[in-house]
Amino acid sequence: MTEDTGRTSRRDTAHAALLRSSHHDRPHGEPLVLPGPWDAASARVFADAGFTALATPSAGVAASLGYEDGSTPPDEMFAAIRRIARAVDVPVTADVEAGYGLPAAELVERLLEAGACGCNLEDSDPRDRRLKEPQEQADRLAAVRAAAGDALVVNARVDSYLRGGADRTTAAVAARAELYVAAGADCVYPIGCPPEVLPDLAERVGAPLNALCRPGGLAPRELGVLGAARVTFGGGMQAQALDAVRLMAEGFLPPR
Structure with missing residues (x-):
């Protein structure tokens, strides 16, 4: 191990510990x-x-690289994560979709090499967009946890509200989430969860929940009051930035 790699490893471990602790013991309404x-x-x-x-966000990074969400080549995604993590001194967690088919140990190695201290992992198949079997995904998460130890904060995305059909019931989502937490996930991300379901789901799961903040939707604090310990934005911020660029560009065009 080189001296530089050692420094990076120590930074990543410290960042993971800081990020992990930031999910817990938060004031009510302050996710x-x-x-x-x-x-x-x-x-x-x-x-x-x-x-x-x-x-x-995988969608925002994909758009910045000229790809549709879900079609970014893994090498380009990890390179983008590396540039982002290198640019800042705060912890960076990375959306790596379903893991690009990489074995758990290789996925963890590439995340750590890129400077990430956390990751999102989806439980729907990127090829046909169907939900994976819960135990299959739990085994995958357990393998990632075993390979990463404490060096990564694992946010297990639950895609039931996007792809689940009958699996959209609160009981089914909670059962899936509980299985993922037992497998080693630090946080659970029921993407698309209706806000009114968050309190019940948070109580059932008993682990930090990640909620998606959408433009025009509930604010982060409102989501926190409902039970979210963590709030993310998906590709929404990048899309809003593009809207601003579009307006700026149109402002420089001559009148039609």
């Missing part, structure tokens, strides 16, 4: 708010604004 940088410049803006950690 951990993680903006979604899509490149190094946006990461610096969020860090300079005072955010204590960042969460890369």
Whole structure:
């Protein structure tokens, strides 16, 4: 191990511990708010604004690289994560979709090499968008946890509300989430969860919940009051930034 690699490893471990602790013992209505940088410049803006950690969104990174969400080549995704993590001194957790088919040990190694101290892992198949069997995903999460030890904060995404059909019941979502927590997930992300379901789900799962903050939807504090311990934005921030760029561009065009 080189001296530089050793320093990076120590930083990642410290960042993972800081990020993990930030999910717990939060004041009511004050969730951990993680903006979604899509490149190094946006990461610096969020860090300079005072955010204590960042969460890369696969959709935002994909758009910045010219891809549709879900079609970014893994090498390009990890390179983007590396640039973002290198640009800031705060913890960075990365959305790596379903893990790109990589074995758990290789996935963990690539995340740590990129400077990430956490990751999102989805439980739907990227090929046909169907939910994986809960135990299959739990085994995958357990393998990631075993390979990572304490060096990664694992946010297990539950895609039941996106792809689940009959699995959208609160009981089914909670059962899936509990299985993932037992497998080693630090946090559970029931993406698309109706806000009114959050209190019941948070009580059933008993682990930190990640809620998605959508433009025009409930604010992070409102989601926190309902039970979210962590709030992320998906690709929403990158999309809003593009809207601002579009308006700026149109302002420079001659009148039609």
